[in-house]
Amino acid sequence: MTKPKVFEKPTGVKDYLPHAVAKLRRIERSVLECMRLWGYEQIITPALEYYDTVGMASSTSDQKLFKLLDRRGTSIVLRSDMTAPIARVVGSLLKDEAFPIRLSYHGNVFRAFEEEGGRDSEFYQTGVELVGDASPEADAEMIALAVASLKAAGVPAFKIAMGHVGFLNGLFEETLPGLVGEQETLKACLLQRDHVGYRDAIRKLSLDAAWKRELEDILRLRGGQEVCAQALELSSNEGARAAIRHLCDVWDVLEAYGIQEHVLIDLTMIGDFSYYTGMTFEGYASHLGFPVCSGGRYDNLLSQFGRPAHATGFALKTTRILEVVEDAAEERERTLVAYEGPQRQAALAKANRLREQGEIVVTALVSASELEELRASHQEGHASGSGISYRGRTYEKLVSFEDGKDDLA
Amino acid sequence: MTDSGTLKVAMPKGRIYKQASKLFRQAGLPIPEDFDDSRKLIIPVPEANMEFIMAKPVDVPTYVEYGVADIGIVGKDVLMEENKDVYELLDLGIAKCRMSVIGLPDWKPVIHPRVATKYANVASQYFREQGQQVEVIKLNGSIELAPLIGLADRIVDMVETGQTLKENGLVEMETLFQVTSRLIANRVSYRLKNSAIQELCDRLGAIIGAPV
Numbered sequence: 001m002t003k004p005k006v007f008e009k010p011t012g013v014k015d016y017l018p019h020a021v022a023k024l025r026r027i028e029r030s031v032l033e034c035m036r037l038w039g040y041e042q043i044i045t046p047a048l049e050y051y052d053t054v055g056m057a058s059s060t061s062d063q064k065l066f067k068l069l070d071r072r073g074t075s076i077v078l079r080s081d082m083t084a085p086i087a088r089v090v091g092s093l094l095k096d097e098a099f100p101i102r103l104s105y106h107g108n109v110f111r112a113f114e115e116e117g118g119r120d121s122e123f124y125q126t127g128v129e130l131v132g133d134a135s136p137e138a139d140a141e142m143i144a145l146a147v148a149s150l151k152a153a154g155v156p157a158f159k160i161a162m163g164h165v166g167f168l169n170g171l172f173e174e175t176l177p178g179l180v181g182e183q184e185t186l187k188a189c190l191l192q193r194d195h196v197g198y199r200d201a202i203r204k205l206s207l208d209a210a211w212k213r214e215l216e217d218i219l220r221l222r223g224g225q226e227v228c229a230q231a232l233e234l235s236s237n238e239g240a241r242a243a244i245r246h247l248c249d250v251w252d253v254l255e256a257y258g259i260q261e262h263v264l265i266d267l268t269m270i271g272d273f274s275y276y277t278g279m280t281f282e283g284y285a286s287h288l289g290f291p292v293c294s295g296g297r298y299d300n301l302l303s304q305f306g307r308p309a310h311a312t313g314f315a316l317k318t319t320r321i322l323e324v325v326e327d328a329a330e331e332r333e334r335t336l337v338a339y340e341g342p343q344r345q346a347a348l349a350k351a352n353r354l355r356e357q358g359e360i361v362v363t364a365l366v367s368a369s370e371l372e373e374l375r376a377s378h379q380e381g382h383a384s385g386s387g388i389s390y391r392g393r394t395y396e397k398l399v400s401f402e403d404g405k406d407d408l409a
Numbered sequence: 410m411t412d413s414g415t416l417k418v419a420m421p422k423g424r425i426y427k428q429a430s431k432l433f434r435q436a437g438l439p440i441p442e443d444f445d446d447s448r449k450l451i452i453p454v455p456e457a458n459m460e461f462i463m464a465k466p467v468d469v470p471t472y473v474e475y476g477v478a479d480i481g482i483v484g485k486d487v488l489m490e491e492n493k494d495v496y497e498l499l500d501l502g503i504a505k506c507r508m509s510v511i512g513l514p515d516w517k518p519v520i521h522p523r524v525a526t527k528y529a530n531v532a533s534q535y536f537r538e539q540g541q542q543v544e545v546i547k548l549n550g551s552i553e554l555a556p557l558i559g560l561a562d563r564i565v566d567m568v569e570t571g572q573t574l575k576e577n578g579l580v581e582m583e584t585l586f587q588v589t590s591r592l593i594a595n596r597v598s599y600r601l602k603n604s605a606i607q608e609l610c611d612r613l614g615a616i617i618g619a620p621v
Contacts, residue, residue, distance in 0.1 A: 161600050193496040196591060222603065264600070284597040289476020291596065 012113055012121025014319075024124065024322055027153045028106050031126045031316060034152040038145050040104035040128045045085035047108065051075035057304045058084040059275040064111045066121075078110035083313055084301065086129045091305030099132020099309060106318070120319065127295070127315030131302065134310035136246055139279045139297060140253030146283055146293050146314050147259045153316065154325040155285050155292060160262055162281040163269035164247050167231060170240025171218070175211050186215070190268050195219055218267055225251050227265040243278075250279060271296055281314070285324050292317050292324070333396035334360045336388060338374055341365065343401035350399060359397075364390065371400055416459045416605050419473055419481030421466035425590050428503040429482045436612040458605070470495055470593065479598035480606060485588045486567055490528045496599050499592040499610055502617045506569040508585040510535075512556055516582065519562050525555035526565040535565065535585050553577050 009015070016024060032042060049055060052075065055065055060080035068076050079085055082105045090101055106126040113119040128145060130138050143160055150158050168190070172183040182205060189198035202215050214234055221227050221234075228248045235241060247265060254260050271280040271294070280296030295314020302309040335354060339347035344365070351361045366374065374388060378398040381387045387394040420426055433440050439456045452461040462478050469483040470493035480498075486508055488497065508531065510524075522543040526532040529547045536543045546561055553573060555561040567588060568574065568581060592613065594606055 159600055193494070193596070196497045196500045199500075220607075264603075266600070284600045286597075286601055289474065289595050289597055 010121070012119070014120060014122070019327075020322065023325070023327065024318065027318055027321055027325065028124075028126055030152040030154070031149045031318070032104060032106055034149050035104040035126075035128055035145065038102075038128075038141075038148070040102040040145075042104045042106070043086065043089065044105070044107070045079070045082065045089060047079055047110075048076050049079050049085060049088075051077045053305075054079065054084040054088055057087065057301060059272055059298075060111060064113065066110045066112050079107075080111050081109055082107055082125060082127060082315065083129060083298065086313075087131075087301050087305045087311070090129075090131050090309070091302060091307040095307055100138070101131045102128065103131075104128045123320075124318040125315040126318045127293075127313060129311060129313035131311040132309045133312075134299070136249035137253055138310075138312055139246075140250045140257065142295055142312050142314050143250070143254060143263060143281055144257045144259055146281070146295065146316070147257075147262050149316055150283060150285070150293065150321075153318075153321050155321055156324070156326075158262065158283055158285045158292065159264060160281050160283045160293075161264050161266045161269045162247070162250070162279060163266050164243040164279050165270055165276050166243030166246070166278060167235070167240050167267050168218075168270060170237035170243060171215075171235045174235055174237035174240065175207065175215060176205070187270070190270055191272070221265075221267040223264060224260065225265070227267065231267055247279065275301070279312070283316075285321075288320060288324050290317070290320055292321055334362060334394075335397040335399060336374075336390055336395040337361055337363045337399045337401070338366045338371060338390070339363070339401035340368060340371060340403040342403050347399075347401040350401075354399070362393075362395070368403070371402060374398055375400060414458055414602070414605065415453075416480065416602060416609070417462060417478045418459055419462045419464045419469045419478035419483075421469055421481075421483060421590075422463050423466065425466060425482060425484060425504045426463075429501070429590060432501060432503060432613060432616060435616045436609075438609075438612070467491065473593050473595050476595045476597055478595070479602055480592060480594045480609070482590055483593055484590050485586070486528065486531070488591060488593070489531050489586070492530065494596065496594040496596065497591050498594055498599075498606070499613060500617075501590045501592060501613065504588075504590045506567050506588050508565065508588055509568045509581045510563055510565055510583040510585065511553070511568070511574060511579050512563040512582050513578070514580045516562060522563070523561040524563050524565055525552055525561035527552060528565055531585065532565040553579060 051067055055075070055077035058080050065080055066078040070076050086103055086105065094101060104127065106124065108122050108124050110122050113121055130141065143162065146160060168187065172186060176182045185201050186198060189201055198219070199216055202212050205212065218234070221231055225248070228244050228251065231244045232241060251260065254263055269280065269282060275298055276296045277299040278297030281294065282291045283293035285292045293314055293316045295312070297312040299310045302311055337347050337351045348363060351363050354361045374390060377388050387396050388398050420429060430440050438459070440454055450463050452463065454461065462472065464472055466483060467487050469481040470488060470491045472478040473481040473495045474493040482501065484504060508528070522541065523546055524532050524536065524543045525546040525548050527548060529545050532545050546555070548555060552564045552566045555564050556579065557577060563582070565585070571581065574581065592610065599606060
């Protein structure tokens with residue numbers, strides 16, 4: 001590659017200018033506050049982790065990890081999600097804390113993506129982990145809190161799709177007992193959202209027609225609670241049935257929360273099989289081509305950090321939400337405190353008093369003639385409501401200090 | 410993506426479009442015939458609550474992945490090459506052809522094999538799976554020229570009838586995969602506009618006799 005030009009940044013990273021930051025902070029604050037009110041306490045973990053611990057445990061594939069070496073030659077990764085670091089903390093610093101543990105976070109994570117596809121290499125996530133609770137209540141709490149968080153963030157319209165990895169695992173084991181390769185093929189097709197490939201793979205199986213039809217029919221298993229009943233008829237495999245019964249229980253809790261209108265069940269909606277162990281879900285907002293949140297149950301992760309435990313969680317893709325929510329309300333008024341040299345002390349004291357009252361104040365040392373101009377512009381601006389212009393920026397209020405005179409606000 | 414329920418459909422201009430629009434008409438979607446030769450880029454069809462976006466075929470998966478089109482029609486060749494994160498819902502069975510390795514009839518293994526193609530990713534992956542390390546040369550058209558003038562010893566390209574090959578004295582050596590056009594959908598649209606997309610799938614599926 002040629003030498004970068006001075007304005008260039010590495011692929012996939014972004015600057016956030018004041019306007020965007022204001023919006024991002026607002027989303028972050030409202031979402032974290034929402035999570036706090038649900039009993040989740042925020043933690044901060046480092047951006048750097050060991051490759052052999054958090055790097056290996058994370059759900060991110062190896063080639064998407066940013067790796068570097070520390071001075072001793074140990075492999076380090078930039079964290080690719082917050083879940084594995086939090087599992088590390090729960091297994092070590094918080095190892096004496098009683099379950100369930102409720103934690104929230106907001107942080108930047110890093111993934112080495114292709115240039116395209118609307119995917120950043122560094123992006124912000126706001127999320128929670130609920131460790132030490134295997135109940136349907138806990139899974140439903142994740143969805144309910146995701147719904148509350150999306151609302152708090154100001155996402156206007158959204159849907160959550162919910163699935164369960166246990167259903168497909170059980171159904172495939174029942175229809176294709178012991179045929180691991182064939183099962184993997186079918187799962188890979190669904191994971192890649194390749195329904196054509198999935199149907200082709202089924203057609204090639206030596207199965208009786210009724211089973212084939214059932215395997216094809218799961219592509220249509222989408223909707224509300226009725227999907228659970230249909231799925232129970234499909235499979236007599238105990239794992240699959242247990243998964244469906246669990247989803248039914250989750251649905252009951254969601255009804256009690258009164259949020260079932262936001263949720264649909266889709267049994268082909270599956271996450272990474274090697275990572276997720278139970279219910280999984282994804283959230284979608286109109287006007288955005290990519291999911292805005294995702295989560296699910298990962299009961300195997302904590303054992304890698306020495307404290308086996310059930311766990312579930314989700315993350316909002318905060319940087320994507322930025323694109324769908326309305327702009328923040330008008331910025332608060334700004335005051336310009338302008339003074340001539342001898343009045344510095346009085347002017348700066350006044351500025352601080354105003355700041356203590358919550359006003360945004362900028363101070364400026366000006367000449368006598370500039371002060372005249374400012375006052376004239378103030379009179380004019382007052383009449384027309386256009387504010388005062390000083391060095392290319394607009395101020396709503398002027399407080400001026402002229403030599404030998406007092407505050408002439 | 411829009412909330413109004415209008416389904417945005419990315420249509421490939423050119424070869425596939427005629428067959429695809431015919432299929433849509435057979436499925437009872439009122440696409441006026443004169444659109445086939447229109448030069449407009451965005452064609453609203455309010456009767457069907459749809460909007461057609463006329464795109465270069467290779468760009469269709471990109472529009473759909475970003476969600477600026479809810480669904481799209483695209484050849485399997487492009488899907489394999491572009492590798493975008495989209496739902497592949499239906500094999501439309503139109504624009505049938507195959508992806509093949511092509512060379513001169515007297516081809517013999519060479520020391521430094523070179524393969525010219527429009528489908529650089531597809532070709533690289535195929536030869537890796539075959540355990541062959543080849544130099545892939547990306548070309549943008551008239552791929553058949555490459556072996557004739559010595560740029561490459563083989564090419565990877567789409568074959569429909571084989572007529573072009575025959576006229577240029579080339580032969581098909583291996584077939585990578587069969588190619589037909591596919592109906593694809595954006596990840597979010599597939600959930601948020603599911604009933605409209607499923608209905609379209611069902612209608613098209615009924616015409617082409619494929620289970621959906």
